[in-house]
Amino acid sequence: MTIAENLIVTGLGITTIGLFAGIVYQAVSEAIDRRRYPPHGELVDIGGFRLHLNCVGQGTPTVVMDAGGGAPSITWGLVPSEIAKFTRVCTYDRAGLGWSDPNFRTPRTSQQSVDELHKLLNKAGIEPPYILVGHSLGGANMRLYASQYPKDVVGLVLVDSVHENQMTSDAWRRIQRQLWLYQVMRIANQVGVLRLIGELNLLPMLKDIKQETQKYPSAVQALFDTYKSYCYRPHYWATVYSERASIGKSFEQLQTVISLGELPLIVLIQGAKDPQISDERFQKWSSLQLDLTKLSSNNQHIIAENSGHLVPLDQPELVISAVHQLIQRLSTQRIFYD
Template sequence: MDTLFTKKRLSPWRWLWRFIIMIVVLVIAFVAYVLYQGHSTKKALTAVTLPPGQLHDVGGYRLHMYCAGHGSPTVVMEAGGSDFSLTWRNIQDKLARETRVCSYDRAGLGWSERHPDALRSSELMLAEFEKLLAAAQVEGDLVLVGHSFGGMLVRRYAHEHADRVKGMVLVDAAYELISDRTKAIYEGINEASLAELATVSTLQQLGLLALSPEEIPDPGMPETLLSQYRSVLATTDHVNGMQDELSHMAENYERLVDAHLIRMGEMPLVVISASDNSLPQLSEDDNFHLNAEWQSFQRRLATLSANSRHIKVPNSDHYLHLQHPDIVVNAVKSMLPDS
């Protein structure tokens, strides 16, 4: 009787366990299906998201550079921190009617391969840039265009190659001599961004970003380029490259302070500044502080050359080159012969 009673009492629990096991199997099957779909979609998306330019070896890994047009000097465009060449495409297409124009992706970003050690010091970036120029046969005089962090990089290159750089356009460029309060704000933003990117990187590697690329935020890309921009982020190592750059950003600011990039002689210089650099995740007080300091940066940048112009763009934010491309186009044209 005890044995029979025990069996009768346990029987409902056996059915419960069978039900739980069935649910687990279904969940595993669903996850496997989603991952398979993600992998397949990512593979298909990769096949149609081809680089417009060429990949050049710079020492065991390859960087992407896209050049269009003919003439001299060659205009070379440097993207902002964690950005890549596609952000310049509209501007590049217009300028290519006037001269040769090249845009490229730093290691790990866009279509470029990552550095084997993921080290992203400004010295390494510039060494890669020099190797890339040689590999892509970009010779002769240059006009450099840099956005945000890219503005600091082109300034350092020009500092070391003043004989070759014939002009520079800084597009809402960053400046290295920042206050302690600004440094603390930037560190907080970077820390939060790195935590978010760690999750996004996992989704990208699993192929889940490829299943819904429309969820990738739009920085203000033209509609004709937005789909390609999102496809690159969903299929390449770009998210990991963003982490690499952000992880070393504070150190690179310090390195650029040590480089003493304070004078450019009479090199033609155009500084283009946004009217509002507010960030939604910051308090009103922090945004007020950052905007005030950023505007002071822009005024300082405009004093680096005795031959400079400062253009302030109303109704613009940090990505003003996406919002007002013709302003950048005209500034670059002013650096060209017979302009």
């Protein structure tokens, strides 16, 4: 063998050993994470894969909550435990997020999420009526659910929800750049590279999230390590990629939801502009949020003056109060369910 050939063979050998070590490191670490951060609630098989569901509290109607794009149910922070003081509340993780198994049989559109949530509630025996609460992308999913199962839903809370008319050419370009990054992170996760970088505190995304959580109560800060463990799972980034790549299709599905009739609707809108967002973008977002109130003739909107997009963490009391208002309104109207 020539010197060049020896170098190539040596390089390939080192690369193979490195990849094998990374795969083993990833597999062992994932197993440790699953023991260290067991799911709260239950894992329900809805047909070849399991979704994580956590229901607490007692009472009716049942509040069902769906988190934002790429976000696990723990990002609701303190909201579910407070709602559980006056009624039953169920949070769940969409397929591939949090503690739920992935499902890549079809693209991760809003309709797919609605179909899976409906199966989950039926399989778990969570009977209607429901008050649906959705943040960001979760708002789109809950809006679609309410339109397709109107007899089951008695109230809807949209928390700074996405809107089908929000996309601009600049926004689409940002998404394309993000999709490339998600693919890289998915591959890096499979061989343990992303986990290694993250554990060395060198991953900018996790550093930013950890810093951001410092302003929240200690109970919310404590969720960071659990959230980080989700980010190290290979299917997590594949799921985020599919949700984001399918956002155009999800918005097409939303365009069919023109009216929810007289369904009690509360729209919570962020009031504190992110410094990185232009005034024009912020004004457009606010205008689209107000447009969501037109979905129902029985509507109310509330400005979260001290919140950015993460209203459930910035001002959780507003989400809790909105749900409580709807329940009181139903009680006043003498709508009771046994």
